Amino acid sequence: MTDPIVEAAYVVGWLPEAWFWLLFGILAIYLVLDGFDFGVGLLYATRETESDRETFHAAFGPIWKANEVWFVLFTTVLFAAYPVAYANLLSRHYLLVFLLLLGLILRGVGIKLRKERDDERWKRYCDYAFVSGSAISPLALGVFIAEWAFGGVPAGVALLGGVALVALCFVLGAAFLALKTRGTLRTEMATYATNGTLVYLALFAVAGGALFGVNSIRLPAVGIAAGATGLCSVGIVTGSRLDQYYVLFGAAAGLAVVFVGFLAGGLYPMIDPVAGLAIRDAVVSPQTLNVTTAMALVFLPAVSIGFAMLYSIFEGVADPDNGY
Amino acid sequence: MIDPVLASRLQFAIAITIHILFASLSVGLAPYLVYFTVQEVRTGEDRYRKLREFWTKVFAVGFVMGTVTGIPMSFMFGTNFSQFSTVAGELIGGPLSFEAKMAFFLEAIFLGILLFGRDRVSGRFYTLSAFFVALGAWLSAFWILVVNSWMQTPRGYEVATNGGTEIVRMTDPLAAFFTPRFPWMFVHMQNAAIISVTLLVAGVAAYFVWQNRESETWNTALRVAVGVLLLTSAFQVVHGDMYGRHVADTQPQKFAAMEAHYDTERGADLHIIAIPTSLEAITDPRADNLYTVSIPYLTSYLASGGDPTAEVTGLDDFEYESPPVAIVFWSFRIMVGLGFWFVFLGTWGAYERWRGGLRDSPRYLIATMLSAPLGFVALVTGWYVTEVGRQPWLIQGVLKTSDGVSPALDGTEALLTLVGVSGSYLFLLGIFLCIVRRLVTAERDDVVDEDDRSVPKWVIADD
Numbered sequence: 001m002t003d004p005i006v007e008a009a010y011v012v013g014w015l016p017e018a019w020f021w022l023l024f025g026i027l028a029i030y031l032v033l034d035g036f037d038f039g040v041g042l043l044y045a046t047r048e049t050e051s052d053r054e055t056f057h058a059a060f061g062p063i064w065k066a067n068e069v070w071f072v073l074f075t076t077v078l079f080a081a082y083p084v085a086y087a088n089l090l091s092r093h094y095l096l097v098f099l100l101l102l103g104l105i106l107r108g109v110g111i112k113l114r115k116e117r118d119d120e121r122w123k124r125y126c127d128y129a130f131v132s133g134s135a136i137s138p139l140a141l142g143v144f145i146a147e148w149a150f151g152g153v154p155a156g157v158a159l160l161g162g163v164a165l166v167a168l169c170f171v172l173g174a175a176f177l178a179l180k181t182r183g184t185l186r187t188e189m190a191t192y193a194t195n196g197t198l199v200y201l202a203l204f205a206v207a208g209g210a211l212f213g214v215n216s217i218r219l220p221a222v223g224i225a226a227g228a229t230g231l232c233s234v235g236i237v238t239g240s241r242l243d244q245y246y247v248l249f250g251a252a253a254g255l256a257v258v259f260v261g262f263l264a265g266g267l268y269p270m271i272d273p274v275a276g277l278a279i280r281d282a283v284v285s286p287q288t289l290n291v292t293t294a295m296a297l298v299f300l301p302a303v304s305i306g307f308a309m310l311y312s313i314f315e316g317v318a319d320p321d322n323g324y
Numbered sequence: 325m326i327d328p329v330l331a332s333r334l335q336f337a338i339a340i341t342i343h344i345l346f347a348s349l350s351v352g353l354a355p356y357l358v359y360f361t362v363q364e365v366r367t368g369e370d371r372y373r374k375l376r377e378f379w380t381k382v383f384a385v386g387f388v389m390g391t392v393t394g395i396p397m398s399f400m401f402g403t404n405f406s407q408f409s410t411v412a413g414e415l416i417g418g419p420l421s422f423e424a425k426m427a428f429f430l431e432a433i434f435l436g437i438l439l440f441g442r443d444r445v446s447g448r449f450y451t452l453s454a455f456f457v458a459l460g461a462w463l464s465a466f467w468i469l470v471v472n473s474w475m476q477t478p479r480g481y482e483v484a485t486n487g488g489t490e491i492v493r494m495t496d497p498l499a500a501f502f503t504p505r506f507p508w509m510f511v512h513m514q515n516a517a518i519i520s521v522t523l524l525v526a527g528v529a530a531y532f533v534w535q536n537r538e539s540e541t542w543n544t545a546l547r548v549a550v551g552v553l554l555l556t557s558a559f560q561v562v563h564g565d566m567y568g569r570h571v572a573d574t575q576p577q578k579f580a581a582m583e584a585h586y587d588t589e590r591g592a593d594l595h596i597i598a599i600p601t602s603l604e605a606i607t608d609p610r611a612d613n614l615y616t617v618s619i620p621y622l623t624s625y626l627a628s629g630g631d632p633t634a635e636v637t638g639l640d641d642f643e644y645e646s647p648p649v650a651i652v653f654w655s656f657r658i659m660v661g662l663g664f665w666f667v668f669l670g671t672w673g674a675y676e677r678w679r680g681g682l683r684d685s686p687r688y689l690i691a692t693m694l695s696a697p698l699g700f701v702a703l704v705t706g707w708y709v710t711e712v713g714r715q716p717w718l719i720q721g722v723l724k725t726s727d728g729v730s731p732a733l734d735g736t737e738a739l740l741t742l743v744g745v746s747g748s749y750l751f752l753l754g755i756f757l758c759i760v761r762r763l764v765t766a767e768r769d770d771v772v773d774e775d776d777r778s779v780p781k782w783v784i785a786d787d
Binding site for chain 1: 385388391392395398399401402403407413416420423424426428429432436440441445484486487493494495497730732733740744745748752759
């Protein structure tokens with residue numbers, strides 16, 4: 001150890017910050033993709049006929065597992081780039097994390113096991129698991145994110161974050177299903193998207209108001225988030241009215257991106273404000289991050305291509321006979 | 325209240341025991357899926373389509389169970405072992421994120437196609453999907469074993485201080501990823517997964533052949549599995565022997581626990597069979613107190629790679645407390661004993677095949693059926709030898725397990741999640757077994773009705 005060790009440096013000076021934005025970019029992608037999966041699960045509770053239910057399953061059956069992987073990617077990237085923040089955040093929200101995991105387990109098992117038996121009661125239990133998992137997961141995730149970004153807020157406000165995320169997933173699910181269905185089902189879904197957006201806006205306003213007293217919230221950030229949220233909401237309502245379903249879905253996805261952007265903007269340049277950790281405190285050493293960057297540059301584009309391919313193979317209207 | 329350290333360890337142990345079953349099912353079954361799919365697309369024969377369809381169903385359920393039980397694992401490092409995550413994050417986090425990027429996406433994307441896309445993509449692309457799913461399963465195991473082997477024989481790091489905490493910092497990525505243990509562990513584990521699945525395939529096939537000895541489909545599966553078993557099980561025994569020597573070199577304390585070897589001595593014996601003479605000998609095995617069938621000098625010979633009088637350090641002479649010897653000692657014996665049984669089963673099958681037909685030997689069919697779950701038993705006990713044998717270390721020589729647990733974790737919360745995690749994982753395992761049983765029952769009805777028109781005569785002639 002007496003050799004003078006040449007301290008390796010980040011390949012570019014701003015690499016630790018770049019990973020911060022990449023991390024939240026991954027979270028945004030996850031929220032859009034699995035958000036509509038959760039939304040499908042929530043809307044599933046409104047379906048009474050078997051054919052509607054099977055249409056729903058067919059709509060997202062082939063893709064939800066791949067969507068869920070973005071969450072594993074988010075967690076492991078947090079671990080890989082900022083291990084101290086990962087350790088602090090997860091151990092500090094111990095029961096909440098396990099509640100989130102329980103939600104994901106219920107959801108996954110409910111979807112998968114339903115078709116394994118042709119038995120009414122069995123299917124009903126699987127449906128319970130699917131719907132409750134689709135509600136618990138975004139609720140717990142929303143509370144976790146609110147606690148993370150605005151640590152120390154009253155429990156009620158954090159819970160509001162969770163409910164807001166559930167509403168957001170509801171909107172995303174309705175918008176996604178409007179793309180994947182036809183006829184009256186489609187019209188119904190577009191209406192759900194509009195109504196869900198109104199609920200989300202109300203929650204957003206209440207949460208925004210409650211957070212206003214918190215020091216870490218900056219006025220311009222709230223303004224931008226509110227403006228962008230309003231713009232997306234207009235897109236949702238317009239898309240739904242004019243039968244422009246890609247506009248509808250795009251605007252709903254925009255809503256999720258704004259949600260994550262607001263949180264990330266609020267955090268920056270901290271990664272875990274409660275533990276007093278800034279990005280630079282928590283980031284791994286230069287050489288490690290450089291290796292991780294090299295791997296990401298190769299494999300993230302590959303993942304994107306794979307996703308584009310998967311979605312193009314299963315594009316178009318959901319056919320209940322070719323699903324679960 | 326329960327000690328949070330103990331609760332965290334138990335929780336992780338139970339979760340990994342069940343998760344590893346599903347993970348190895350994916351690893352071991354994936355090559356079979358590729359083989360059946362390739363044969364189906366190449367020959368167009370019905371028996372391969374049937375095998376592909378049946379095992380894809382099993383694979384799909386196992387895969388979902390694997391992801392459902394696997395996702396919590398990537399959180400438990402943070403929730404329960406936050407100190408470990410903080411200390412070793414630079415070495416552990418990277419490989420786990422590579423696993424997600426490379427392996428999980430590959431599996432998740434192409435499994436969707438494998439399950440739903442038969443009519444949407446070409447035969448060639450469909451085969452390619454099977455191949456990618458297999459590749460994903462193997463890459464996943466690759467990165468996980470990179471992490472685990474680093475914990476056994478850490479390399480490529482230095483100890484540094486960050487914000488007042490001592491952490492390990494990666495100095496050489498290649499040395500850190502490919503530690504001395506890695507090749508041993510990867511080969512042994514992947515082969516163990518193949519053996520486990522081969523026994524499962526053989527057992528299920530034997531059951532169907534038992535139901536209908538004319539079933540061309542399941543006779544094919546049985547023949548393939550017997551051939552694979554013979555090769556892989558023999559390889560595993562030879563490889564395991566060399567692996568043991570490597571463990572003796574790099575983790576002598578673990579090696580001593582495997583042999584319940586307390587006193588340092590020269591010319592140590594190897595206990596092939598150990599029978600406890602009292603209840604105490606089960607919970608606290610000591611080589612002297614057991615009724616053993618031993619080969620003189622063999623432990624010394626194996627540990628040193630050829631010197632029968634080499635010194636083997638006993639557990640009493642290590643600076644640190646011993647691992648729980650009973651678990652390591654008995655797990656090792658179960659694994660090795662089963663390993664020899666698999667070699668025998670493979671040889672017996674090859675002999676029956678040579679003599680004229682596996683389906684004509686009811687005794688062989690019964691033995692194969694009963695052995696269906698045993699590969700997984702050997703695999704899990706082998707994993708216990710590796711993990712429990714490393715104790716008291718979490719990272720060998722760097723961090724003790726008791727120092728890796730989240731400092732603020734309280735006993736009540738830990739107990740709550742211990743019960744929740746164990747309960748739900750056991751429930752998932754139970755559901756999985758029920759589903760597989762139903763798949764087997766449904767298939768049996770088909771097999772019994774099978775009038776064996778599945779293989780057109782010209783295809784046989786063509787074969």
